[in-house]
Amino acid sequence: MASTTLRITSARLRSPFVAQVEKISGQKLLACYQCGKCSAGCPMAAHMDILPNQIIRMAQLGMHEQLLACEAIWTCVSCMTCNTRCPKDIRIAEVIESLRGAVLRTGQRDDHLRIQEIDADVRTNLPPIAMISALRKLAS
Amino acid sequence: MKLIYYPGCTVKNHARNFDVSTVSSMERLDVEVEELSRWNCCGTVHCLASDNLINRVAPVTNLIRVKEAQASEFMTSCAMCYNTLKRANIDVKKRADALETLNEFMYLEETKYAGDVEVLHLLEYLRDRVTFEKLAARVKKPLAGLKVACYYGCLLVRPKEVAFDDVENPTIMEDLIRALGATPVPFPLKTDCCGAYHTVGKPEIIAERTDKIMGSAHEEQADLVIVSCPLCAYNLDFRQEDARRLNPDFHHLPVLYFTQLMALAFGCDESALRFDLHHIDPKPALAGLGLA
Numbered sequence: 001m002a003s004t005t006l007r008i009t010s011a012r013l014r015s016p017f018v019a020q021v022e023k024i025s026g027q028k029l030l031a032c033y034q035c036g037k038c039s040a041g042c043p044m045a046a047h048m049d050i051l052p053n054q055i056i057r058m059a060q061l062g063m064h065e066q067l068l069a070c071e072a073i074w075t076c077v078s079c080m081t082c083n084t085r086c087p088k089d090i091r092i093a094e095v096i097e098s099l100r101g102a103v104l105r106t107g108q109r110d111d112h113l114r115i116q117e118i119d120a121d122v123r124t125n126l127p128p129i130a131m132i133s134a135l136r137k138l139a140s
Numbered sequence: 141m142k143l144i145y146y147p148g149c150t151v152k153n154h155a156r157n158f159d160v161s162t163v164s165s166m167e168r169l170d171v172e173v174e175e176l177s178r179w180n181c182c183g184t185v186h187c188l189a190s191d192n193l194i195n196r197v198a199p200v201t202n203l204i205r206v207k208e209a210q211a212s213e214f215m216t217s218c219a220m221c222y223n224t225l226k227r228a229n230i231d232v233k234k235r236a237d238a239l240e241t242l243n244e245f246m247y248l249e250e251t252k253y254a255g256d257v258e259v260l261h262l263l264e265y266l267r268d269r270v271t272f273e274k275l276a277a278r279v280k281k282p283l284a285g286l287k288v289a290c291y292y293g294c295l296l297v298r299p300k301e302v303a304f305d306d307v308e309n310p311t312i313m314e315d316l317i318r319a320l321g322a323t324p325v326p327f328p329l330k331t332d333c334c335g336a337y338h339t340v341g342k343p344e345i346i347a348e349r350t351d352k353i354m355g356s357a358h359e360e361q362a363d364l365v366i367v368s369c370p371l372c373a374y375n376l377d378f379r380q381e382d383a384r385r386l387n388p389d390f391h392h393l394p395v396l397y398f399t400q401l402m403a404l405a406f407g408c409d410e411s412a413l414r415f416d417l418h419h420i421d422p423k424p425a426l427a428g429l430g431l432a
Binding site (some may be wrong): 023024025026043044046047075077078079080081083084091093094097098101112113118122125126127128129130131132133134136137138 | 148149150153154155181183184185186187188189190191192195218220294298299300307308331332333335336337338339340341342345348349370371374378
């Protein structure tokens, strides 16, 4: 991952990116006071390059290049553990979904799962529930 | 009055054992189930973006089909279908403008959806309508001595709005298997996520999850694990070889649908169990207790 050093400016805090994430996720990012409970209970945390509480902090600060390039937004499977435990009732999973959307909705439509790259045998053996959910979450 | 039953795609494919055991068990409980006419895929996941309405079309179409069957409620046994259908229903009931847009978009449908259908999971139907007392009275072959780890995963208890039991420590499946004569074991990882659809592109994540979850069940001396989700079932059962490669001390355990234990206890025959569809054969664990 690229350096996370950042010069905080009011322009970043009030950037269109922050406004877009707040609108699509329906969440108030500044409500988060960084208690870390989301990351403590996250079953995917061990596989993430940035933890859920860090994702929220970086979103607050408008660090959109780093957020859209990280792997963690694709690792989250929306299991909702963070949402049910957040003391501020922030829906972290919704914030992460809006970040995935920010990648999948751009002109490049940079899919994170390419069906043609999956082995035909593997595809046949996987239940429909796996294929459909993966494509809905990871592809445009 | 017949109970409308929504099976879902995987229940009619890889998880036919879930389908036949559900239908057979309900028959033993005198509940007449009728498969929903013209049902379609529920969409599998609830889209979390507030501006995405197109992903509500699949679940809401099913709610329309329920209305067309002259019913105001229906039951599904698949945890993923339940979660997706229930959340879509809650969402469109809360947002009248979104529902209006959806109805306008689906202008070819003869029936309009008005938020007037209720989504039920089989477990809550059994607890609240059938009751576990009646269930216990129908047991022909008590599952005495069988130690069971009840795995809920994410979809039966999260988010809070869809949960029909405690979010952090649900016990509905434990209560059900007690009624069947089996013994639930403590299971600290019962609501931990199995990794879900990462099974498609990142099976190494599922291997780690399966090792932890099934390892916990084994530590608690469970004979088997029961589930309500065909994706959890696939990950926890079919990915056990990957878990073994990750951890040479991994111990194989069978994974069953809770309905298969019901069918077994009600004395249904083997065609209602379909143990041939499992990766880890449940028979040895059951045979040791004289149950198979």
